[in-house]
Amino acid sequence: xxxxxxxxxxxxxxxxxxxxxSCLKGEEQGNIKILKNAFIAASEGRITAIGEDKExxxxxxxxxxxxxxxxxxxxxxxLVDPHTHLVFGGWRQKxxxxxxxxxxxxxxxxxxxxxxxxVEHTRKASFEELVQKGKKSLDIMLSYGTTTCEAKSGYGLxxxxxxKSLNVIKELNKLHAVDLVPTFMxxxxxPKEYQGxxxxxxxxxxxxxxxxxxxxxxxxxxxxxxxxxxxxxxxxRDILETGKRHGLIPKVHAxxxxxxxxASLAAEVKAISAEHLIHASDKGIDDMAKAGTIAILLPGTSxxxxxxxxxxxxxxxxxxxxxxxxxxxxxxxxxxxxQLILNLACIKxxxxxxxxxxxxxxxxxxxxxxxxxxxxxxxxxQADILLWDAPDLDxxxxxxxxxxxxxxxxxxxxxxxxxTMR
Numbered sequence: 001x002x003x004x005x006x007x008x009x010x011x012x013x014x015x016x017x018x019x020x021x022s023c024l025k026g027e028e029q030g031n032i033k034i035l036k037n038a039f040i041a042a043s044e045g046r047i048t049a050i051g052e053d054k055e056x057x058x059x060x061x062x063x064x065x066x067x068x069x070x071x072x073x074x075x076x077x078x079l080v081d082p083h084t085h086l087v088f089g090g091w092r093q094k095x096x097x098x099x100x101x102x103x104x105x106x107x108x109x110x111x112x113x114x115x116x117x118x119v120e121h122t123r124k125a126s127f128e129e130l131v132q133k134g135k136k137s138l139d140i141m142l143s144y145g146t147t148t149c150e151a152k153s154g155y156g157l158x159x160x161x162x163x164k165s166l167n168v169i170k171e172l173n174k175l176h177a178v179d180l181v182p183t184f185m186x187x188x189x190x191p192k193e194y195q196g197x198x199x200x201x202x203x204x205x206x207x208x209x210x211x212x213x214x215x216x217x218x219x220x221x222x223x224x225x226x227x228x229x230x231x232x233x234x235x236x237r238d239i240l241e242t243g244k245r246h247g248l249i250p251k252v253h254a255x256x257x258x259x260x261x262x263a264s265l266a267a268e269v270k271a272i273s274a275e276h277l278i279h280a281s282d283k284g285i286d287d288m289a290k291a292g293t294i295a296i297l298l299p300g301t302s303x304x305x306x307x308x309x310x311x312x313x314x315x316x317x318x319x320x321x322x323x324x325x326x327x328x329x330x331x332x333x334x335x336x337x338x339q340l341i342l343n344l345a346c347i348k349x350x351x352x353x354x355x356x357x358x359x360x361x362x363x364x365x366x367x368x369x370x371x372x373x374x375x376x377x378x379x380x381x382q383a384d385i386l387l388w389d390a391p392d393l394d395x396x397x398x399x400x401x402x403x404x405x406x407x408x409x410x411x412x413x414x415x416x417x418x419x420t421m422r
Contacts, residue, residue, distance in 0.1 A: 005043075005062070005064040005065060005066060006041070006042065006043045006061070006062060006064065006065040006066070006412075007040075007041070007042040007043070007065065007066045007067075007068070007383060007409065007412045007413075007414075008039060008040070008041050008042075008056070008059060008061060008065055008066070008067045008068070009039060009040045009041075009067075009068045009070055009075065009385060009387070009409070010039045010053060010056055010067065010068070010069060010070065011037075011039075011053060011069050011070050011071060011072060012035075012037070012038040012039060012040070012053075012070040012072075012073070012074075012075045012387075013036065013037070013070065013071075013072035013073055013074060013391055013392075014034060014035070014036055014038075014074050014075070014391065014392050014393070015033075015034070015035040015036075015038040015040070015050070015074075015075045015076075015377060016032055016033070016034055016074065016075070016076050016354075016357060016392075016393045017032060017033050017076060017077055017357075017361070017376045017377040017378070018031075018032050018033070018077075018357065018358040018361060018362040018363075018375070018376050019032075019033050019362075019376055019378060020362065020371070020376065021371050021372045022366055022371055023294055023321035023323075023362065023363045023366035023367070023371065024321060024358050024362060024363060025316070025319050025320060025321040025322075026316065026317070026319045029316055029321065029322065029354075029355050029358045029359070029363070030352050030354040030355045030358070031354070032354045032357055032358060032393075034393075035050070035051075035052070036052075037052055037053045037054075038050065038051065038052055038053065038075070039051060039052070039053050039055070039056045039059070040075065040377060040383070040385060041059050042383035042385075042409075042412040043412070044412065045382060045383055045411035045412040045413070046380060046381065046382060046383055046411075046412065047377065047378065047379050047380065047381055047382075047383050048379060049379065050377060050378070050379060066414065068387070068407065068409075068414070070387050072391070073387050073388055073389060073390060073391070073406065074387070074388040074390045074391065074392060074393065074395070074396065075377070075385060075386065075387055075388070076357060076361070076377070076385075076386050076388065076393075077361040077362075077374065077375055077376050077377050077384060077385070077386070078145060078146070078147025078148065078361075078374065078384030078385065078386055078408065078409075078410065079144075079145045079146045079147065079148075079338045079339075079360050079361060079364075079386070080146070080147070080148045080149075080360065080361055080364035080365045080368070080370065080374060080375055081141065081146045081148070081149045081150065081325050081326050081328070081338055081364065082150045082181075082273070082296050082323055082325045082364040082365075082367040082368045083150055083152075083275050083296050083298060083325035083326070083327055083367075084149055084150055084151055084152065084325065084326055084327065084328040084329070085151075085152050085154060085155070085185075085327070085328060085329035085330075086134050086137060086138070086149065086151035086152070086169065086172075086180075086328065087122070087130055087133075087134050087151060087152075087153065087155065087165045087168045087169060088118050088121070088122050088130075088133075088155045088329065088330050089118065089120075089121030089122040089123070089124060089125035089129070089130065089133070089155070090117070090118060090120075090121030090122075090125075090330065091330045091334070092113070092114070092117060092118065092330045092331045092334075095108055095113055095114070095117075095331060098113070099305075099306075104257075105257060105305055105331075105332060106227075106228065106229055106257060108331075109189065109229070109230075110229065112192065114189075114331055115154075115155070115188055115189040115331065116189060116191070116192060117331075118155045118329075118330055118331065119155050119156065119157050119161075119189070119191060119192075121155075122155035122156055122161060122165065123156065123158075123161045127164055127167065127168060127171075130164070130165070130168045131168055131171050131172060131175070134151075134168060134169075134172050135172060135175065135176060137328065137336050138172060138176045138178045139176075140336040140337075141178060141326075141328075141336045141337075141338070142176075142177055142178050142408060142410075142415060142416055143403065143405065143408070143416050144336065144337045144338060144339050144403055144405060145338065145339065145386045145405040145408060146178060146326075146336075146338050147177075147178060147179065147374070147384040147386075147408065147410050148178065148179045148181070148365065148368075148370060148374050148384070149178050149179070149180055149181070150180075150181045150182075150183055150221075150325075150367075150368045151169045151172075151180050151181065151182055151183065152182075152183040152184075152185040152188075152223055153165040153166050153169070153182075153183070153184055153185050153186065153188075153219070154185030154186065154187075154188030154189075154223070154225075155188070156186070157186065157188065157189060157191040157201075158191065158204075159204070159208050159209055159212065162184070162186050162209055162213070163212060163213070163216070163218065166182055166184065166213065166218035166219055167218065169182045169218075170182065170218065177410045177413075177415040178410075179370075179374075181220060181221075181368045181369075181370065182218060182219045182220060182221075183219055183220065183221040183222070183223050183251060184209070184210070184213045184218070184219035184221065184222050184223070184243070184248060185222075185223040185224070185225075186205045186209045186210075187202075187205055187222075187223070187224035187225060187231050187235075187236070187239045188223075188225050189225065189230060190230070198231075198235065202231075202235055202238065202239060205239055205242075206238070206239065206242045210222065210239075210242055210243055210246050210248065211246060213246075213248070214246035214247055214248060219248060220248070220249060220368075220369065221248060221249045221250070221251050221272070221368075222239070222240060222243030222244075222248035222249070222250055222251065223250075223251040223252065223253060223275075224236045224239050224240055224251075224252060224253065225253040226252055226253060226254055226255075226260060226261075226262035226265060227253065227256060227257055227258065227260060227262070228257060228258045228260055232260070233260060233261050233262070233265050236252065236262070236265055237265060237268070237269060240252070240265075240269045240271070241269065244269070249271075249272050249369070250266070250269045250270065250271035250272065251266075251271055251272060251273050251274075251275060252265060252266040252269075252271050252273075252274050252275065253275055253276055254266050254274040254275060254276060254277055254280065254284070255274075255276065255277050255278060255279045255280040255281070255284060256276035256277075256278055256279070256301075257278075257279070257307075258279060259279040259280070259281050259284075261281070261284065262274060262277075262280075262284070263277055263280040263281065263284025263285060263287060263288050263293075264281075264283060264284045264287045264288075266288060266291075266293050267284075267287035267288050267290065267291035267293050268287070268291075270291060270293075271293055272293070272294060272367060272368075272369065273293060273294040273295070273296045273323070273367045274288060274293050274294075274295060274296070275295075275296040275297075275298065275325070276296075276297075276298055276301065276310070276327075277295055277297060277310045277311075277315075278301075278302060278307055278308055278309065278310050279308075280310065280311070285311070285314060285315060285318055285320065286318065288315075288320050289315075289318040289319045289320050292321075293320070294320070294321045294322075294323055294363060294366060294367045295310075295312075295315050295320050295321065295322050295323065296323045296324070296325050296364075296367050297310045297312055297315075297322060297323070297324055297325070297345070297349065297359075298310075298324075298325055298326070298327040298333065298341075299324070299341055299344035299345055299348050299349060300326055300327055300333045300335055300340060300341050300344060301327045301332050301333040302344075302348070303344060303348075304332055304333050304334070305332055309348045309349060310349070312345065312349035312350070312351055313349065313350050313351070316351070316355065321363050321366065322351075322355070322359050322363060323359050323360070323363040323364040323366070323367045324338070324341050324342065324345050324356065324359040324360045324364065325338075325341070325364065326338050326341055337403075338360060339396070339400075339403065339404065339405070340400065340401075341360070342356050342357075342360055342396065342397050343397055343400035343401075345359065345397075346397040353393045353394050353396075353397045354393065356397055357393060361374075361375045361376060362375035362376050363375075382410075382411050382412075383409055383410075383411060383412040384409065384410055384411065385407075385408075385409040386405055386407070386408055386409075387405070387406045387407040387409075388404050388405055388406060389404045389405075389406050390404050405418075406418045
């Protein structure tokens with residue numbers, strides 16, 4: 001996105017941001033910079049100065065400079081969502097009644113529902129239909145403050161439709177203000193045509209999907225659903241190691257439904273992140289801490305599945321960098337709102353507002369290899385800035401169920417504006 005000129009945001013009541021170009025862990029996760037009565041200046045899409053308003057006189061303001069009066073509200077970095085399943089056909093609202101009658105996630109999957117139902121709709125959907133559907137969700141995400149977003153494939157489950165999904169992500173990244181980071185997840189489930197032949201499907205992933213994805217440069221990461229009745233630890237390791245040989249960085253859907261050992265696997269294969277971790281064992285947590293694996297936690301999924309919540313505070317105490325994500329998908333977490341996730345993290349994980357901010361910005365950016373560019377408000381980083389209808393950081397995790405974002409700035413350009421500009 002091209003910057004249209006200089007930008008100055010003045011009269012910020014409170015500026016709250018983590019600092020650095022890598023993830024924060026342990027006590028550091030709760031250490032953020034607070035600056036009151038502040039301003040931010042940006043040019044060519046990057047932050048050029050941050051300081052107190054009284055220093056603003058030293059910043060040149062030209063006729064083409066866009067000046068925003070923050071009117072004493074809170075400013076933070078743009079939110080980063082490091083785990084979404086953005087591209088899919090159809091929805092799965094009918095499954096809610098099954099869940100209310102006691103059917104579990106894996107039960108619905110075994111009945112041909114769940115992921116397999118979405119696969120059917122995704123395969124039928126045209127490229128343009130998927131682009132338009134994804135764009136609608138990205139519009140919602142952006143309005144709620146998400147400025148960078150990871151997006152997984154995984155609802156094609158054959159060569160043609162996995163490649164189609166990744167090309168949809170590529171197209172959306174060109175079209176939309178939200179920066180997208182692509183992940184290949186052909187190992188999301190065993191498709192119907194391979195039921196009872198898991199080894200044959202894994203061979204397809206290893207010998208056809210991964211090489212094609214890598215050759216066409218369609219993904220940065222390779223993810224796998226390491227779970228009972230899906231891909232076991234040995235199968236997951238095989239897929240992830242193949243991805244690594246083709247230059248794809250490992251990620252793992254780990255210990256979401258059962259304590260299968262996905263957290264330890266993530267540590268073993270040097271995955272950048274292990275995700276979900278609802279049932280991660282003590283050993284898995286210790287292994288991740290030693291390996292430096294980032295934990296991406298998804299409290300919205302625990303809420304929607306009526307599951308227990310991951311042990312976020314234990315992970316922080318053990319020195320694991322914790323990130324937060326929406327897990328936006330049609331089955332287990334149909335929400336685009338990272339703001340809801342921030343609220344849940346405070347209430348259910350007992351994370352402090354400061355830990356939550358770091359988790360949804362800098363640590364989330366680190367989990368998708370973007371922390372050198374986004375995730376904090378610092379000179380030299382992208383000018384991805386949120387102005388909130390809130391006086392301080394506590395307020396945005398206290399007042400839930402509403403959209404508190406007033407203005408979204410992406411790479412120095414105003415992309416959402418509910419604010420008075422001068």
